[in-house]
Amino acid sequence: MEEVATTMDFSPLTDAIASESYDKIADICDNLMLQVSAEGIVFQNDWPYAIHLLGHIYAGDINSARFLWKSIPIAIKESQPEIIAVWGIGQKLWTRDYAGVYEAVRSFNWSPQIHPFIAAFSDNNTKKMFQLLVAAYSTISVQDTALFLGMSEDEATTYVLQEGWILDSAARMLTVKKQTIVTEQKLDPSKLQRLTEYVFHLEH
Structure with missing residues (x-):
């Protein structure tokens, strides 16, 4: 199982991030997740949950973001604070705390991989x-x-x-x-x- 997981092709996602096609990221991640699930691959620790979550938030699909958030294992949330920080933005949008959205964006030290995506979302x-x-x-x-x-x-x-x-x-x-x-x-x-x-x- 673990050996198969390492061969998962994330190139469509990598390409979308590189080309700043942020509006496509949620769909790409959803499709990859369906493909992975269909093949029975164990991917939980390696899955780019923060980017996947932000993809739905960027697209304005807070319902899908909430569904994804609930499906993430607690152990992964606890070990990856960036996932929690991304969902913090989603929570502010969900409760219509418009000023709080920006506070959530500014209050976390984002990783280099996700920082441009966060900046694009904020803009x-x-x-x-x-x-x-x-x-x-x-x-x-x-x-x-x-x-x-x-x-x-x-x-x-x-x-x-x-x-x-x-x-x-x-x-x-x-x-x-x-x-x-x-x-x-x-x-x-x-x-x-x-x-x-x-x-x-x-x-x-």
């Missing part, structure tokens, strides 16, 4: 949050903007001013510049609802 998440803010608000405080984008207030202000937003320095409020491309996209109403609930929670 992608910031872009998604920005688009949600554009869709949901006409004005928003600098403080709330910083929380949603996972930045300091100065960084967040600089980021959105580059996108054409307008700052009222005295009131610390930002006027959102609407983008025509957003109105053409189908926005998930449930995401807007969750965003509204989160802001209500922040303000009360």
Whole structure:
């Protein structure tokens, strides 16, 4: 069994990481896992669980990430803190703790193998949050903007001013510049609802 496990071909996964095709990683890992299971190979200790988990989180499939997390043996979770750290990001997304997502990203010293993937996820998440803010608000405080984008207030202000937003320095409020491309996209109403609930929670 162990001898067979070492011949497992991870090249599709390695290639996807090398080419930064992060949106494909969850599917590649799922398919490899099915192939391994079908062949009866013992792979638990060698399986790239952290990357597999992050692949689902990157793709926005938190349900699949939760299912995978529950299937990982406790001994492996205990021996590989990076797996727990990745799931920490998934937990924050699951509970809609948007600011907490960035805290989870910054609070762990990621391995060289996974660090670029984490950085890409963080950047992608910031872009998604920005688009949600554009869709949901006409004005928003600098403080709330910083929380949603996972930045300091100065960084967040600089980021959105580059996108054409307008700052009222005295009131610390930002006027959102609407983008025509957003109105053409189908926005998930449930995401807007969750965003509204989160802001209500922040303000009360």
